[in-house]
Amino acid sequence: MLESIVSYGLAVGAVYALIGITYNVMFTASRVFSFTAGMLGMLGGVLGALFIDQMGLPVIVGLAATLACGAVIGVVTEIVTVRPVLKSLEQHLYVLSTLAFALLVQQFTAIEWGTEARPFPRLFKIEAGLLDQQFWLPLLACAVTVVGLELLYRRTLIGRAFLAISEDNYAARALGLPEQWLRIASFILAGMIGTLAGFSGGELLLAFFGNQSILNFYGFVPVALGGMGSNRGALIGGLALGVFQQTANFLVGGVFAAVAVFAVFIVVLLLRPEGLAGASGARRV
């Protein structure tokens, strides 16, 4: 039981964490909470299966093609659903625009790909076991992403520019930073991370259009738990969510496992509305 809780819990948790990070990357660049993160995760699984299983591309080429598609969808998301509503952020129109776009893509996927789950290819031809690739692949993808983002944000000029526009959009523009291009770059990055989440978790979650809503919600939980914009918070929140969910599966099972997750989520938010890793925001009056 314990090994199953740890292996499944951490693997699924890593996928949730990656989706949470996808939310964060888009949020820090635009202050927009884009509900396309789950869609990107779903597409990672579907496109991976399409490129590798259906079209017969090598795994590495399939991965590159999936990430490239994620990048393109990131750009389209920014242009179509985010840019037009940036001037009226306080009206929260982005909820409608991003959700509508995500549903549009999901329906298109359902029509073209089908509504039944399809198999995701085994990426490495090695025998299944307790430490199977379906468990460590999402963890590896998560680790690479978190380390890569840390290096990008701390060690590179473009990373510091990302942080600058997330800290103070107006000041960054006043310093001459190309805010629009940086925002597009952030959405490209988010598109790649989101599709990587679905690709690395494809063997667990399968290539299924219905994964979108699950990932949208369960990917949001670590962001809320960890604090908006905090990738470390999303990582810890995602892994904790996965392990807790799997523990609840064993202890209570059935639909009660989902109830247990939601109950804990609500209790945590009631106790710490800013999230476990977030700081309380002070507002000058």
Added chain:
Amino acid sequence: MSVRRRQVLTGSAAGAVSLASGLASPAIAANEPIRIGYLPALTGPSSSTGVAMNRGTIFAIEELNAAGGINGRKIELIVRDTQSDPTKAVNGAAELIHRQKVNIISGPGNSGESLAATPLIARDGIPQLHPCWVDTLIDVKKYPMAFRNAPTNSQIGAAANHYVVDVLKRKKVAVISDTTGYGTASVETYVPMLKEKGAQVVYQANIDAANPDLKPDMLRMRDAGAEAIMPWSVNAGFLARICNTRGNMGWDVPIVGQTTLGSGQTKALLEKPEYWNKVYSNNFKNCCYGADGKLPAQTAEFAERIRKAKIDMADTLLWWIASGWDAPRMIAEAVKAAGSSPKEITGYWNQLKGWPGVYGTVRFTPEQHNGFLDDEVVMCEVNSLRDGAFNLAPGYGS
């Protein structure tokens, strides 16, 4: 199939003539086509069955018209795709009845759409023949002109329960479903039926079909002493995970349940082909291979005809096509024998005794519009699929 403005106007003029002259009416009626309003789900999430049934229906209409139609009258099939959407099924039914003036409605093909459209069709007094399984869709008091040439959900559950308890002799059963309306309703209906048969339901649960790991639930079933698993779901991913988890646990227990267990989508998601062993799904006696490895004679002849007609069988099942083929032939026979008015069709079917369909034998009475016979709902071995049909499960004489 589309209707142009001029055709509508011509039709209106003909209607006006028949109203104006009592003599003209029979002559026009004798020559005008029999109009069947057809409501399949050809697109959308629940369309795989509808697409297959549509192939059978189109084939039957072509055959009937090639043979001269019904008493010299051609059959016109007016199709409205419900897109797997109950709202569109209602709109389609209304258009077929009020604008297209059909003689009868065939469909809708999915229960959710039929639940929405049947009250409307009944209110307008149009005969309806559908293949949907939800029990409440047939009620001779509420819907006196609605008939079903398919099994009910109760018959489906009863056949699976019979197989587990009476044939496999398993008394401790785990009954599970996904969290959909179909899944939860099935568990609620079938568990009391199992208990009535003397079985002990040692585990009962509604499980989130999106859960990638079913091991916790499967371990609980095993610890509870389950000797058979009965999953009720149309979600191929969920059903495949049950088979995979059972295989990975090395648990040698039969899985008995709904037809989706034997679908190609479920097969594609299996980690190993042998995980499909000892899995038995509902099927229909006429569309299964018997102990001699052959289909019943009438079905074999039908299968040969669809093969010669080059109807695509690679992505579908024989019973889906047979169901679609039977419906227009049932309608044609009723019109040929009794006439095309609602009262004539309904009156004929109310006395129907053992109509020999390929999908199944159909029998109606004025009090019973569920036409399928209990003993024709059977179980099959899912790993025996060839040419769209399965072997009867062990215990049915095979």
